[in-house]
Amino acid sequence: AQSVSQHNHHVILSEAASLELGCNYSYGGTVNLFWYVQYPGQHLQLLLKYFSGDPLVKGIKGFEAEFIKSKFSFNLRKPSVQWSDTAEYFCAVNANTGGGADGLTFGKGTHLIIQP
């Protein structure tokens, strides 16, 4: 079974600051990795995903994440945050067995607050 650890539960930054949210996973096989975001009052939506190829993936709204296999990590980054990035961020994984679309295992989430 997989598990996901997000180290920062609450992060407060000022606008224009750089962001890095940590995510580590535990699983012995190949995984697909995801970052989801939940803006206040809205649904969970996908920011970006990695399943193969270039370990540096770019998502929506200027976010990117880097998969480091040796560290079992998939940290989310953004060079300059905006007030509108205030949201809850979830890292998630599922097993890449070449089979069906498995359910996701989520981390506990990081509540990000951007101060104007």
Add this chain to the structure above:
Amino acid sequence: EAEVAQSPRYKITEKSQAVAFWCDPISGHATLYWYRQILGQGPELLVQFQDESVVDDSQLPKDRFSAERLKGVDSTLKIQPAELGDSAMYLCASSLSGSASYEQYFGPGTRLTVT
């Protein structure tokens, strides 16, 4: 843009009562998931359907929870009897079938409060 529909959005029930949630996935999405999200936690998978068949219900508390997707389209999740610890957000998601890398699209959720 197509969305996953869920109803009701909010539900308050007394413990020991029965409660049911409904989900209508995006048209054409054969895979449907129910997740439970306790406040301050990430979503946890309860059950996964491929068309009308259950693929994974290993985390579903089967003594009180049941889920069905009779025609392989919409789905119902039921709790009977509800307990105080069931208070949570219940999320439905859907995806195309065939690859674990396909994006899961989430609905707005049903917030359940058990009193």
